[in-house]
Amino acid sequence: MSRQPLRLAILEATKQLEEAGVHSPRTDAELLAAHVVGVERTRLGLVPLVDPEVIERYRGLVAKRAERVPLQYITGVSSMGDIDLEVGPGVFVPRPETELLFAWALAFLEGNPAHPPVILDLCAGTGALALALANARPDAIVHAVELDPAALAWTRRNAEARANAGDTPITLHQGDVTDRSLLTELEGKVDVVVSNPPYIPDGAQLEPEVAEFDPHLALFGGPDGLSVITPMVSNIARWLKIGGAMAIEHDDTNGGQVAALLRERRVFGEVAEHPDLAGKPRFVVARRVATDAEAARGH
Numbered sequence: 001m002s003r004q005p006l007r008l009a010i011l012e013a014t015k016q017l018e019e020a021g022v023h024s025p026r027t028d029a030e031l032l033a034a035h036v037v038g039v040e041r042t043r044l045g046l047v048p049l050v051d052p053e054v055i056e057r058y059r060g061l062v063a064k065r066a067e068r069v070p071l072q073y074i075t076g077v078s079s080m081g082d083i084d085l086e087v088g089p090g091v092f093v094p095r096p097e098t099e100l101l102f103a104w105a106l107a108f109l110e111g112n113p114a115h116p117p118v119i120l121d122l123c124a125g126t127g128a129l130a131l132a133l134a135n136a137r138p139d140a141i142v143h144a145v146e147l148d149p150a151a152l153a154w155t156r157r158n159a160e161a162r163a164n165a166g167d168t169p170i171t172l173h174q175g176d177v178t179d180r181s182l183l184t185e186l187e188g189k190v191d192v193v194v195s196n197p198p199y200i201p202d203g204a205q206l207e208p209e210v211a212e213f214d215p216h217l218a219l220f221g222g223p224d225g226l227s228v229i230t231p232m233v234s235n236i237a238r239w240l241k242i243g244g245a246m247a248i249e250h251d252d253t254n255g256g257q258v259a260a261l262l263r264e265r266r267v268f269g270e271v272a273e274h275p276d277l278a279g280k281p282r283f284v285v286a287r288r289v290a291t292d293a294e295a296a297r298g299h
Contacts, residue, residue, distance in 0.1 A: 003049035006033060010044070013062040020066035023207075028071050032061050035075045068208035081132030083167075085158045090150035092218035094128040097276040098196055101247050101283045102132055104274065105194050108245050108285075109137060114191045116141050120239060122177040122195035122232060123147070125218060127155040127162075127170070129194045135167045142170040143186065145177055148217050178231035183239065190239040193246040197232060200251055201225040225251045229258060237267045240288035245270075247285045255281030262286045 010029050017025035034041040036058045037050060064074050072078040072093045078085050080094050081102055087093050109117050116139045121130035124144035134142045144159075146152045152174055163169040175182045177197065199221045200206070210219065221227045229248060236246050250258045255273050262268045262284060269289040276282035 003051055004055050006047055006050050009055050009058055016066050028065055070209045070213050080128035083132055083135050085126045085128055087126055091154040092125040092214050097282050101249055104247055105192050106136055117191040118189055120190045120193045123197040124155050125151050127158045130170050131162045134170050138168045144170055145173045145175050147176050187238045191244045193236050196249040197228045199225045225254045242288055242290045245287045247283050249283045252280035258284045266291050
């Protein structure tokens with residue numbers, strides 16, 4: 001059989017995905033095509049014709065996406081900063097919104113020249129934040145904590161891949177970020193804490209890609225979405241250096257509550273709320289400040 005136009009297959013796929021309720025049908029159709037032919041999405045125009053078996057494989061992947069299987073599960077790849085990460089069943093897929101938290105952490109580190117900076121990523125999942133920060137800051141000492149063994153297997157896989165690519169290795173810990181005995185050796189030694197914890201309130205209505213594929217342990221944070229965040233804050237307070245800072249991603253319905261939680265504690269100052277790409281409340285930052293007692297004894 002003769003070669004076939006890829007553009008027509010993409011148009012057909014776009015219509016199929018749109019009818020299936022996929023939010024970004026054209027983008028996903030193009031990304032799947034780029035994955036199949038092995039080029040960047042922006043270079044699809046350079047591949048006008050493909051063999052029939054390529055079209056067949058492409059249609060198979062489009063059919064999966066039409067069943068609302070996450071795009072990243074189909075391609076096996078997600079990204080954060082300048083790195084790609086392996087993803088698949090059993091681990092939370094990193095979201096574009098978290099890039100803003102990553103950018104905040106980098107900017108904070110650049111403005112606070114600790115050498116080497118110590119970074120702690122809580123509820124690491126794929127390791128996206130920890131590994132992207134280690135890639136951007138090869139001088140950093142990076143720790144990552146994950147509770148779920150299935151997710152930790154993905155963290156470890158990605159950590160090994162990045163180390164093999166030449167990035168500074170990170171240290172992984174399996175543990176509960178609400179456990180008061182976790183990582184006592186890091187108390188008062190961390191410059192930046194970042195976290196994308198489970199924060200969706202129980203009972204929230206979710207898209208099929210999330211509800212049916214992301215692990216529920218990584219999604220839900222109790223009736224108000226704060227069952228992990230509230231006790232985690234106490235741990236963050238003991239891990240951070242005086243002058244260190246933290247950023248916590250949260251549900252768009254509970255950002256004010258997270259900010260209030262931090263403002264209520266004397267050990268946090270400069271609390272600020274940040275929106276996501278859609279302008280919704282998405283993460284809160286704060287700096288660790290000295291209490292009167294800490295200041296009296298010179299920290």
